[in-house]
Structures are given as structure tokens and as C-alpha cells.
Amino acid sequence: MTEVAPKNHKKYRKDKPWDTDDVDHWSVTEWKDDELPGGSLLEESSFATLFPKYREKYLRETWPIVTKVLDKHGIGCELNLIEGSMTVKTTKKTKDPYSIFKARDLIKLLARSIPVQQAIKIMQDDVQCDIIKIGGIVRNKERFVKRRQRLLGPDGATLKALELLTDCYILVQGNTVSCMGSFKGLKQLRTIVTDCMKNIHPVYHIKTLMIKKELAKDPALANEDWSRFLPKFQKKNLSKRKKPHIVNEKKAYTPFPPAPVPSKIDQQIESGEYFFNEMQRQTQKKEEKISAAKEKSIQRRQEREAEFVPPTSDELSRDKDEKKKKKKRKRDSAGDDELEENRSDEDVPEKSKSKKKKKYKD
Numbered sequence: 001m002t003e004v005a006p007k008n009h010k011k012y013r014k015d016k017p018w019d020t021d022d023v024d025h026w027s028v029t030e031w032k033d034d035e036l037p038g039g040s041l042l043e044e045s046s047f048a049t050l051f052p053k054y055r056e057k058y059l060r061e062t063w064p065i066v067t068k069v070l071d072k073h074g075i076g077c078e079l080n081l082i083e084g085s086m087t088v089k090t091t092k093k094t095k096d097p098y099s100i101f102k103a104r105d106l107i108k109l110l111a112r113s114i115p116v117q118q119a120i121k122i123m124q125d126d127v128q129c130d131i132i133k134i135g136g137i138v139r140n141k142e143r144f145v146k147r148r149q150r151l152l153g154p155d156g157a158t159l160k161a162l163e164l165l166t167d168c169y170i171l172v173q174g175n176t177v178s179c180m181g182s183f184k185g186l187k188q189l190r191t192i193v194t195d196c197m198k199n200i201h202p203v204y205h206i207k208t209l210m211i212k213k214e215l216a217k218d219p220a221l222a223n224e225d226w227s228r229f230l231p232k233f234q235k236k237n238l239s240k241r242k243k244p245h246i247v248n249e250k251k252a253y254t255p256f257p258p259a260p261v262p263s264k265i266d267q268q269i270e271s272g273e274y275f276f277n278e279m280q281r282q283t284q285k286k287e288e289k290i291s292a293a294k295e296k297s298i299q300r301r302q303e304r305e306a307e308f309v310p311p312t313s314d315e316l317s318r319d320k321d322e323k324k325k326k327k328k329r330k331r332d333s334a335g336d337d338e339l340e341e342n343r344s345d346e347d348v349p350e351k352s353k354s355k356k357k358k359k360y361k362d
Contacts, residue, residue, distance in 0.1 A: 026182070026183050026184055028125050028126055030125060031095075031096045031098070031125070033095045033096075036095055036096075036097070040092050040093075040094070040095075041090055041092075041094055041097065044089055044090050044091075045089065045090050045100055046087055046088060046089035046090070046100075047087070047088055047089075047100065047103070047104040047107070048085050048086065048087040048088075048107075049085065049086055049104075049107050049108055049111050050083075050084055050085050050111065051084055051085070051086060051110070051111040052084075052111070053084065055110070055111065055113065056081060056084070059079060059086070059110065060079070060081065062116040063077075063079050065116050065120070066106070066110070066116065066120070069106075069120045069123060070088065070103055070106075070123075073094070073095075073096065073099040073102075073103070073123060074090075074091055074092075074093030074094040074095060074099070075088055075089070075090060075091065075094060075099055075100060075103045076088070076089050076090075076091050077089075077103070077107075086107040086110065086111065087107075088100065088103040088104060088106070088107055099123070102122055102123050103123075105122050105128075105129045106119055106120065106122050106123065108129070108131060109122060109129055109131075109178060109180070112131060112171070112173065112176060112178045113171065113173050114169075114171055114178055114180075118169055118180065121180065122180060126182065127180055127181065127182075128180070128181065128182065128183055128186055129178070129179065129180045129186075130178075130179045130186040130189070130190060131176050131177075131178050131179075132176060132177040132178075132179065132189075132190055132193050132194070133175060133176055134148065134175060134176065134177060134193060134194075134197050135174075135175030135176070137194065137197040137198065138197055144197075147196055147197050147199065148172060148197075150196055150201060150202060151170075151172050151177065151193065151196055151202060152172060153202075158202050158203070158206070159172070161206050162189065162192065162202065162206065165206065165209040165210065165213065166181060166185035166186075166188050166189055166209070167181055167182060167185050168180060168181030168182070168185040168186060168189055169181060170189065177189075177193050188205075188209070191205070192205045204231075204233050207231055208230050208231065211226075211229055211230055211231070212226065212230075215229060
């Protein structure tokens with residue numbers, strides 16, 4: 001047992017005398033040829049599926065392997081290259097009635113680009129398949145491609161982890177995800193794939209599956225509730241914009257609208273300029289220019305005269321202090337340079353010094 005089932009798990013199911021808690025619903029019983037009444041099926045049943053054009057060459061090459069596997073179960077098969085379809089049907093040799101459904105799953109998997117050596121495993125009793133359609137979950141194409149890539153992960157790491165934890169084979173292609181494995185693993189994979197397309201990362205499910213796998217090893221926790229051990233992931237909505245810290249104070253409510261801004265004509269009427277003739281307007285403009293020029297000339301003259309104003313005693317003392325500090329910095333820097341030169345001379349070996357001296361002598 002992995003998890004304790006909820007109390008109302010049989011709420012919407014009718015009571016059956018043979019359906020008790022000790023029955024393992026996941027177990028698959030083996031079929032025996034003696035169980036079929038009459039020894040053969042009364043009617044022929046068949047299933048057909050279309051395949052894409054790019055699979056035609058591969059199917060033509062591997063079709064003998066498919067026919068050989070299906071002959072063992074007494075099922076006939078046909079590959080129609082004109083229509084682009086595969087057909088499976090029961091024959092008089094068919095003993096297991098469920099084998100036709102297995103053959104139907106086989107041709108579906110072959111159409112979904114699963115290799116033959118993997119697809120023929122579906123004929124085993126303990127292997128099932130599930131083709132999950134993911135095309136209609138996300139409308140935006142770019143978002144759909146990004147979320148589908150999450151299932152694969154970097155260098156297929158996420159897909160490999162899911163395969164190891166669920167004991168299933170997974171193939172992500174186009175608008176579907178093809179899975180092969182046990183009923184339990186397929187059920188887990190369906191939830192993981194649908195949640196991934198609904199923007200829930202598969203890593204969260206991988207973490208829970210890893211914890212469940214470790215808990216299943218402990219027989220003491222077999223009949224206990226595991227919810228306290230499992231991680232709880234809270235959904236964070238990052239799309240909401242953060243509110244600014246500055247809170248603007250609301251102005252007092254006034255029922256009256258704001259006063260209209262006075263236009264250029266209104267300003268001219270107030271100043272009396274509106275009633276001037278053309279000569280008066282030109283003379284006014286000239287006067288304004290002359291007054292603006294006079295103000296600028298006065299400002300420039302003050303700036304020039306400010307250079308000849310003698311400095312105060314405080315300013316002189318500040319200048320002296322700054323000059324002293326600059327001289328001190330120069331001395332310190334010169335002392336550091338001398339020390340470095342002395343060190344470099346000490347580090348040089350005697351031979352190199354003698355060579356230098358000889359050069360200078362020459």
C-alpha cells in the first residue's frame with residue numbers, strides 16, 4: 001500500500017458483494033485458452049488506424065516483425081500503403097478476446113513513432129499504454145512548446161527521471177505523449193503531463209514520487225497516512241505587479257469642476273495687448289527685447305566683477321590647508337616609490353647587478 005484511500009472512495013459506486021477492501025484492483029490475471037466457451041470467437045472484430053506519410057518507409061521494413069508477433073496471438077494484420085492505414089482483426093485461431101484490444105494499441109503506438117521493438121511489448125499482459133493528448137490544453141503555440149520542453153528537461157533528464165520513478169516508457173512527440181507501462185504508472189504520468197501543461201513543473205511531482213518510493217520500503221508505514229511526509233508546494237502568482245511604497249494622499253472632494261485655463265487671447269485682453277494696433281505691438285516687442293538685454297548685461301558685469309573681489313581670511317586659510325595636504329600626499333607617494341625601487345634592487349641577484357654595472361661601464 002502506498003496511500004490510505006479517502007473514506008468516501010466508494011461514494012459514487014454501487015455495492016458489489018465481491019468488491020471488498022482485500023481485492024487488488026491493479027492486478028492482471030493470466031488468460032488460459034480453456035476459459036473461452038466454444039473454443040473460438042463467434043464474430044470477427046477489427047480495428048484500423050491511419051499513419052503519417054513519414055512512417056510509411058519504416059512500417060514497410062518492420063511489418064514482418066509485427067505480423068510474426070500477432071500470429072502468435074491468432075490475430076491477422078494488414079498494411080495498406082495506398083490509404084495509409086493499418087488494420088488488425090480476429091481470426092479462428094484467436095483464443096484471448098482481449099488480444100484484439102492489445103493489437104489495436106500496438107498499431108496506435110506504431111503510428112505515434114514508437115519503435116517496433118518497444119511497441120510489441122504491449123502484447124504482454126502486465127504492459128498497458130496511454131496516449132495523452134496535450135494539443136488543446138494550451139492555446140498559445142510558444143507557451144505550448146515551452147511547457148512541452150519541460151517534460152523533456154535539459155538533455156532529457158526530466159523524462160529519464162519520470163521513466164525510472166514510474167517504470168514506464170515515455171515518448172513526447174507533436175501534440176501527444178505516448179506512455180507504456182503498468183496501470184499505476186500510467187495514472188501517475190497522466191496527472192504529471194496534464195499538470196505540466198497547466199504550468200505546474202514536473203520537478204514537484206518527481207520530488208513527491210521519490211519520497212513515496214522511499215516510504216514504500218518501510219513496512220511500518222504501510223498502513224499510515226503519508227501526507228505529513230510529502231512536500232506542500234504553494235502556488236505563487238508572479239503576474240501581479242508590486243504596489244509602490246509611496247502612498248498618494250487623496251485630495252478633498254469638490255463637486256465643482258476645476259477652473260478653465262485662460263487662453264492666449266484671454267491673457268492679451270487682460271493685459272490690454274489685444275486692443276493694440278500693429279505698430280504698438282512691434283514697439284512693445286522691441287522694448288521687451290531691450291529690457292531683457294539690459295538684465296543680461298548687468299548679470300554678466302556682476303559675474304566679471306566677482307573675480308576681483310578679495311577673498312576673506314577663512315577662504316585663505318582653507319586654501320592653505322588644501323595646499324599642505326596636497327604636498328603631503330606627493331611626499332608619501334614619492335616615499336613609496338623609493339621603497340619599491342630599493343626592494344627591487346635587493347631582490348635582483350648579484351650576477352645580474354654586476355652585468356648591469358658592466359653595461360654602464362662600457
